[in-house]
Amino acid sequence: MATTAGKRNLITDIAGMRVGQAQDAGVATGVTVILPEAPVVAACAVAGGGPGTRETDLLSAGAMVDRVDAVFLSGGSAFGLGAADGVMAGLKRAGRGFSLVDRPGVPPTPIVPGAILYDLANGGDKTWDGLAPYATLGLEAFNSADKDFELGRAGAGYGARAGQHPGGTGSASIVTTEGFTVGAIACVNSFGSVLMPGTNAYWAWPYELEGEFGGGRPPTDYSMDPEDWGAAKANPVLGQNTTIACIATDAALTPAQAQRVAQMALSGFSRAIRPVFAPFDGDAVFVLSTVSDAPVPDPLTVTRIGELAASTLARAITRGVHEARKQTGAVT
Amino acid sequence: MATTAGKRNLITDIAGMRVGQAQDAGVATGVTVILPEAPVVAACAVAGGGPGTRETDLLSAGAMVDRVDAVFLSGGSAFGLGAADGVMAGLKRAGRGFSLVDRPGVPPTPIVPGAILYDLANGGDKTWDGLAPYATLGLEAFNSADKDFELGRAGAGYGARAGQHPGGTGSASIVTTEGFTVGAIACVNSFGSVLMPGTNAYWAWPYELEGEFGGGRPPTDYSMDPEDWGAAKANPVLGQNTTIACIATDAALTPAQAQRVAQMALSGFSRAIRPVFAPFDGDAVFVLSTVSDAPVPDPLTVTRIGELAASTLARAITRGVHEARKQTGAVT
Numbered sequence: 307m308a309t310t311a312g313k314r315n316l317i318t319d320i321a322g323m324r325v326g327q328a329q330d331a332g333v334a335t336g337v338t339v340i341l342p343e344a345p346v347v348a349a350c351a352v353a354g355g356g357p358g359t360r361e362t363d364l365l366s367a368g369a370m371v372d373r374v375d376a377v378f379l380s381g382g383s384a385f386g387l388g389a390a391d392g393v394m395a396g397l398k399r400a401g402r403g404f405s406l407v408d409r410p411g412v413p414p415t416p417i418v419p420g421a422i423l424y425d426l427a428n429g430g431d432k433t434w435d436g437l438a439p440y441a442t443l444g445l446e447a448f449n450s451a452d453k454d455f456e457l458g459r460a461g462a463g464y465g466a467r468a469g470q471h472p473g474g475t476g477s478a479s480i481v482t483t484e485g486f487t488v489g490a491i492a493c494v495n496s497f498g499s500v501l502m503p504g505t506n507a508y509w510a511w512p513y514e515l516e517g518e519f520g521g522g523r524p525p526t527d528y529s530m531d532p533e534d535w536g537a538a539k540a541n542p543v544l545g546q547n548t549t550i551a552c553i554a555t556d557a558a559l560t561p562a563q564a565q566r567v568a569q570m571a572l573s574g575f576s577r578a579i580r581p582v583f584a585p586f587d588g589d590a591v592f593v594l595s596t597v598s599d600a601p602v603p604d605p606l607t608v609t610r611i612g613e614l615a616a617s618t619l620a621r622a623i624t625r626g627v628h629e630a631r632k633q634t635g636a637v638t
Numbered sequence: 639m640a641t642t643a644g645k646r647n648l649i650t651d652i653a654g655m656r657v658g659q660a661q662d663a664g665v666a667t668g669v670t671v672i673l674p675e676a677p678v679v680a681a682c683a684v685a686g687g688g689p690g691t692r693e694t695d696l697l698s699a700g701a702m703v704d705r706v707d708a709v710f711l712s713g714g715s716a717f718g719l720g721a722a723d724g725v726m727a728g729l730k731r732a733g734r735g736f737s738l739v740d741r742p743g744v745p746p747t748p749i750v751p752g753a754i755l756y757d758l759a760n761g762g763d764k765t766w767d768g769l770a771p772y773a774t775l776g777l778e779a780f781n782s783a784d785k786d787f788e789l790g791r792a793g794a795g796y797g798a799r800a801g802q803h804p805g806g807t808g809s810a811s812i813v814t815t816e817g818f819t820v821g822a823i824a825c826v827n828s829f830g831s832v833l834m835p836g837t838n839a840y841w842a843w844p845y846e847l848e849g850e851f852g853g854g855r856p857p858t859d860y861s862m863d864p865e866d867w868g869a870a871k872a873n874p875v876l877g878q879n880t881t882i883a884c885i886a887t888d889a890a891l892t893p894a895q896a897q898r899v900a901q902m903a904l905s906g907f908s909r910a911i912r913p914v915f916a917p918f919d920g921d922a923v924f925v926l927s928t929v930s931d932a933p934v935p936d937p938l939t940v941t942r943i944g945e946l947a948a949s950t951l952a953r954a955i956t957r958g959v960h961e962a963r964k965q966t967g968a969v970t
Binding site: 309353355480482497502514515523524525526527528529530532533535542566570572573575576581583584585586608609610612613614616618 | 641685687812814815829834844845846847855856857858859860861862863864865867874898901902904905907908909912913914915916917918937938940941942944945946948949950
């Protein structure tokens with residue numbers, strides 16, 4: 307039996323994992339929350355030159371807290387880091403969080419790392435006065451969390467652009483022959499292009515499963531100029547581009563193994579987007595391991611999970627743009 | 639005019655840059671030194687799970703010394719870190735190095751960062767007693783430095799393996815239309831394979847220039863199982879695999895820009911080798927900028943240099959294996 311995509315081909319193919327999304331059409335932005343049913347081991351790798359993140363220092367080796375309650379991805383540039391406030395409000399209401407003092411009236415602290423992308427110049431109405439809308443969107447996203455969720459123009463990818471193409475939210479999953487699952491979600495606002503210059507083939511085409519992004523392939527006599535970036539953004543500005551993502555697996559990773567998987571997952575950006583990790587990009591990926599009562603995997607299994615994280619992330623990125631292109635009529 | 643490879647298609651297409659190599663056939667190992675004619679701005683990015691490096695902390699932002707005299711790449715696992723001793727001996731004889739105290743009898747200190755790969759189990763005679771041979775090989779490599787050098791089974795790649803294929807030393811270069819050059823050298827001892835599973839096409843085929851690695855292409859109906867790693871190593875052991883590399887450019891990068899280019903160059907590993915950045919790998923890349931009396935490039939130019947570093951590194955990696963395969967009769 308070959309390795310296959312999961313039932314939904316979404317990160318929610320991981321048991322207990324839900325995703326919530328909220329968007330504001332007027333502001334042309336949105337928030338995505340990745341919500342496991344219990345605290346999970348987490349790690350993060352940042353490879354872009356212009357990141358915007360929250361609670362990532364807590365994920366460093368040696369930090370006191372090594373489980374997180376949720377991960378958020380948000381539009382809004384640094385304003386979007388407020389999305390965690392809404393997610394924390396939802397988690398507090400649910401009685402969830404890390405508890406230092408177990409006494410009535412002392413709430414546990416929800417741990418919600420996350421990252422943002424830049425969509426402030428996408429034409430939406432950004433004239434809000436006072437508090438930005440992201441905390442409210444974060445709570446809405448939390449409350450909408452479910453197994454099924456929209457791809458393309460939704461959540462944190464709602465107002466995004468991927469090179470010269472509409473950006474969006476993508477997700478994918480894979481199930482190994484012995485039954486563990488790796489899922490990915492990505493909100494794609496990249497400087498670089500996901501398409502090979504001059505073709506209708508996505509860079510990630512070798513990783514495509516079951517025609518999930520249209521089956522385009524490069525011609526066998528394909529060649530390109532190394533300085534041809536195809537549909538990359540023409541006039542990038544620092545920090546206006548970013549692909550932010552989250553991987554989840556039901557393999558029982560240690561924090562150090564999750565960090566290794568995060569580093570390996572970065573290859574998913576490299577194989578799906580070109581150029582990538584530019585000074586303009588804030589590319590970052592989180593990794594969540596939802597199972598802790600199973601044997602710790604050996605290094606070869608960690609390598610398999612890391613490579614599946616990379617290929618599943620490349621697919622999620624590509625699906626995000628492909629679904630957004632379908633919704634905007636660019637492809638059918 | 640399209641972007642083209644440099645005259646030699648080697649990292650030595652950078653003005654003033656030489657490469658020296660030495661190898662010991664009995665020990666089945668070797669050393670490579672990348673030798674600019676004057677101190678250069680340098681940076682390093684490490685992405686593998688089992689690195690072996692020397693003087694890389696000195697490259698961190700804020701360190702006192704921000705120029706290096708040479709970079710070494712070596713076989714020999716951590717024993718190979720001694721190669722720098724020989725390179726330093728050669729530089730001292732030439733009166734080169736960083737001088738804190740300018741007084742007769744007080745030598746300047748040569749600054750020689752570098753990284754190693756694991757070739758201790760490749761069948762060579764590793765029964766040396768006392769000091770390892772790497773310092774001597776380092777000085778030999780220094781003394782042999784020239785514009786032309788051998789690819790394939792030479793230098794630090796002499797005893798290497800790339801997945802199930804012979805590993806080796808590769809190099810490549812590119813010249814932009816306005817005339818700046820990016821060069822790369824890589825010693826390939828990867829856990830992962832550089833070939834797409836079941837094909838004679840290298841993963842890096844879209845980046846190939848002028849048939850430099852044989853022109854193999856995947857069939858248009860190509861598909862693969864996401865868990866098929868093709869000719870990756872079957873029984874990897876921690877820290878026994880590594881691709882180590884160096885980029886050079888005559889663009890006048892600041893240390894921070896060189897660091898950004900190093901991060902972008904990591905995509906070259908991701909696009910040429912699969913899986914990559916595994917717990918078994920010590921993958922690391924240095925970046926050298928040889929020119930300091932020119933305008934600092936803007937962020938878009940840094941992005942171009944970073945993307946060219948990635949593609950040139952992917953080509954250098956692939957050439958290293960391709961040349962080694964030719965020398966061992968695997969391809970013609």
